[in-house]
Amino acid sequence: MxxxxxxxxxxxxxxxxxxxxxxxxxxxxxxxxxxxxxxxxxxxxxxxxxxxxxxxxxxxxxxxxxxxxxxxxxxxxxxxxxxxxxxxxxxxFSGSAKDLVMAALRGHVSKEEKAEIQKLLNEDEK
The missing domain is CATH 1.10.10.10 (Winged helix-like DNA-binding domain superfamily/Winged helix DNA-binding domain)
Known part of the structure; x- marks a missing residue:
């Protein structure tokens, strides 16, 4: 097989x-x-x-x-x-990672997870 x-x-x-x-x-x-x-x-x-x-x-x-x-x-x-x-x-999401992230952030992510994501984004900007 x-x-x-x-x-x-x-x-x-x-x-x-x-x-x-x-x-x-x-x-x-x-x-x-x-x-x-x-x-x-x-x-x-x-x-x-x-x-x-x-x-x-x-x-x-x-x-x-x-x-x-x-x-x-x-x-x-x-x-x-x-x-x-x-x-x-x-x-x-028609190939759009941004749309996936936006959908996830609209109610599937806790405050703690959002803070962790924000910290990660802030580190990437440095």
Whole structure:
């Protein structure tokens, strides 16, 4: 089966990717143990199925040299987030990063986050 790295992760796949980025290369059991802290109802079989699909999509790599396969993210967190953001800017904001930022600032950013953003902008001006 051909792997397609350009396939975008679903929300559930992103949840698992976040865990794998935190844990590093991991077995299904290790990812499941980490996942059930937030989702105690999550079955191990569901994690296995998701990780197999993610491997097929090219989101995960798999080391099959050990008895328990070890999965790792195929892309770093920053790289994948940047690609997803570029796609969002292109699709939802007609390629305008400014429009994305303005939409985010109109109600999706706390006062503390706005202050942090302002500090960053002030540092860039120096």
């Amino acid at each position: 051909t792997k397609n790295v350009s396939r975008k992760p679903t929300a559930a796949e992103l949840d698992l990717l976040r865990l794998i980025w935190q844990l590093g290369p991991s077995t299904v059991r290790e990812v499941h143990q980490a996942a059930i802290k937030d989702r105690p109802d999550l079955a191990s079989a569901t994690v296995l199925r998701l990780m197999q699909v993610m491997h097929t999509k090219g989101l995960l790599t798999r080391d099959e040299t050990q008895k328990s396969h070890v999965y790792a993210a195929a892309q770093g967190q920053d790289s994948l987030q940047t690609n997803l953001l570029k796609d969002l800017i292109h699709k939802a």
